Structure formats: C-alpha cells, structure tokens
Amino acid sequence: MVKEKLFAKMSRKKIVAGNWKMNLIAQEAIALVEAIAQLKQNNTAVELMVFPPAIYLQALKHTSLKVGAQNFHPAEKGAFTGELSLNQLKDVGASIVLIGHSERRELFLESNSFLKEKVDAAFAHKMPIIFCCGEPLSIREAGTALEFVTLQLTESLFHLSPVQMVDVTIAYEPIWAIGTGKTATVEEAEAMHKGIRAAIEAHYQSSVIADSVSILYGGSCNATNAAELFACPNVDGGLIGGAALDAASFIAIANAF
Numbered sequence: 141m142v143k144e145k146l147f148a149k150m151s152r153k154k155i156v157a158g159n160w161k162m163n164l165i166a167q168e169a170i171a172l173v174e175a176i177a178q179l180k181q182n183n184t185a186v187e188l189m190v191f192p193p194a195i196y197l198q199a200l201k202h203t204s205l206k207v208g209a210q211n212f213h214p215a216e217k218g219a220f221t222g223e224l225s226l227n228q229l230k231d232v233g234a235s236i237v238l239i240g241h242s243e244r245r246e247l248f249l250e251s252n253s254f255l256k257e258k259v260d261a262a263f264a265h266k267m268p269i270i271f272c273c274g275e276p277l278s279i280r281e282a283g284t285a286l287e288f289v290t291l292q293l294t295e296s297l298f299h300l301s302p303v304q305m306v307d308v309t310i311a312y313e314p315i316w317a318i319g320t321g322k323t324a325t326v327e328e329a330e331a332m333h334k335g336i337r338a339a340i341e342a343h344y345q346s347s348v349i350a351d352s353v354s355i356l357y358g359g360s361c362n363a364t365n366a367a368e369l370f371a372c373p374n375v376d377g378g379l380i381g382g383a384a385l386d387a388a389s390f391i392a393i394a395n396a397f
C-alpha cells in the first residue's frame with residue numbers, strides 16, 4: 141500500500157506555476173520569462189508555467205515555458221465588455237487557464253455555479269485547467285475548512301466525468317495565506333491535500349482517479365518553505381504569487397523538488 145502511494149506520488153505531474161496577477165509591464169514580463177527560461181536549464185522533473193496579465197500573452201508566445209491565462213469568460217463571444225473568451229486567449233498563445241482563484245471569487249464575486257460554467261467551457265475547448273479552491277480565515281478558525289473546500293469542488297468540478305477529472309489540476313490556496321507571508325504549516329497543507337484527494341476518491345469511487353490528480357499548494361510559498369511543503373506526500377507543486385515575480389526565487393522553488 142505504501143509502495144503504491146509512493147508510485148502514485150512519483151507518477152503525478154509536478155508543477156510549479158507563477159501567477160503574476162496584475163503586475164509588471166511588457167518589458168518586465170518579457171525579461172522575467174527570458175530569465176526563467178534561461179535559469180530553468182534541464183530541470184525536467186517539474187513542469188514550469190507562468191500566468192502573465194493577458195495583454196502580454198502574445199508577446200510571450202514563443203517562450204519555451206508553458207503560458208496560461210489568469211481568467212476568461214465562459215461565453216463563446218458577445219456583449220461582455222472587458223472580458224476575454226477562450227478562443228481569443230488561445231489565439232494569443234494561452235495553453236492552460238486558472239479557474240476560481242480566490243481573488244476572482246472574493247473581489248469579482250464569482251460563484252461556484254459560475255465557475256462550473258467556466259470548467260465546462262474549458263473542457264469544450266480542450267483547454268487544460270488549474271482549478272483553485274481554498275477557505276477564508278473565519279472558516280479555518282471554525283474548523284470547517286475541508287467541508288468548505290469540498291463544497292467548492294462538488295459544486296464546480298465533480299460533475300465532470302471520470303475521464304475528464306484525471307485531466308484536472310487543483311490548486312489549494314488558503315485565503316489567509318495569500319500574500320500575507322503566513323504560509324500554511326506542512327501539517328495543515330498535507331491534511332487538506334489528503335482530504336481533497338479523499339473527496340475525489342469518495343465521489344468517483346476510484347483511488348486511481350484520486351491518485352492521478354496533481355494538487356498544488358499556494359499561499360506565501362517561497363524559496364525557503366517550498367522544499368518542506370513539496371515533500372508532503374499529497375503536495376505536487378505550487379501556485380506561486382509574489383515569489384514568482386523574481387526569476388531566481390521562482391527557479392529556487394522549482395528546484396525544491
């Protein structure tokens with residue numbers, strides 16, 4: 141059993157992703173991608189990807205890194221002022237999308253049911269996703285974090301077929317740890333990741349599906365704490381904010397595997 145679990149952990153994709161949020165201007169974005177690509181060298185153990193502001197996707201189209209979009213609208217096209225469709229994002233080089241980042245949920249009031257529409261639109265476009273989940277501090281303090289996160293998954297993700305589910309990457313980002321310098325402890329992170337995997341197993345009645353989903357941690361993850369977080373059996377990488385804006389620290393995080 142221990143052997144099987146270890147094999148599952150080894151065979152899951154390891155990912156370190158940089159979410160640049162609303163930072164940098166074009167020149168800085170290009171310089172950062174170039175510096176990361178150069179420093180990355182032959183580290184093939186982990187897949188690196190970056191999520192720049194969407195207006196810079198086109199300029200980063202030819203980088204060797206995987207580049208994705210932080211957000212999109214689920215409609216094909218139409219009267220959605222200021223929004224971008226999946227076709228438009230594909231057109232400028234996005235090959236993966238984030239869905240349900242807590243900043244989208246909290247600041248732009250994106251609900252679980254709206255995020256479900258985004259999940260369906262991404263699958264209709266064969267666009268890989270990183271689905272973000274995570275609880276606010278009040279829920280953590282109330283002791284109901286796993287129930288809260290499980291509901292996010294249930295209402296936005298668990299309608300997917302088993303075949304679709306194995307293609308999903310999940311990012312667990314406790315809201316109280318984002319941009320605060322207060323990272324989850326390894327025990328807190330591992331317990332939640334294990335709980336998420338158990339929820340997938342319970343829903344799909346399959347440990348194979350549960351074991352194949354990569355679950356990333358996000359929230360004040362940096363070059364100093366990445367190694368201990370990534371050593372957790374159920375942590376398969378990181379979704380990095382602040383520390384992803386510096387090539388050396390982003391690469392140091394990737395090299396923590």
Ligand code: 13P
Binds near residue numbers: 317320380381
């Ligand atoms: P920080 O790494 O800045 O805490 O941000 C995490 C995050 O929100 C990544 O999506």
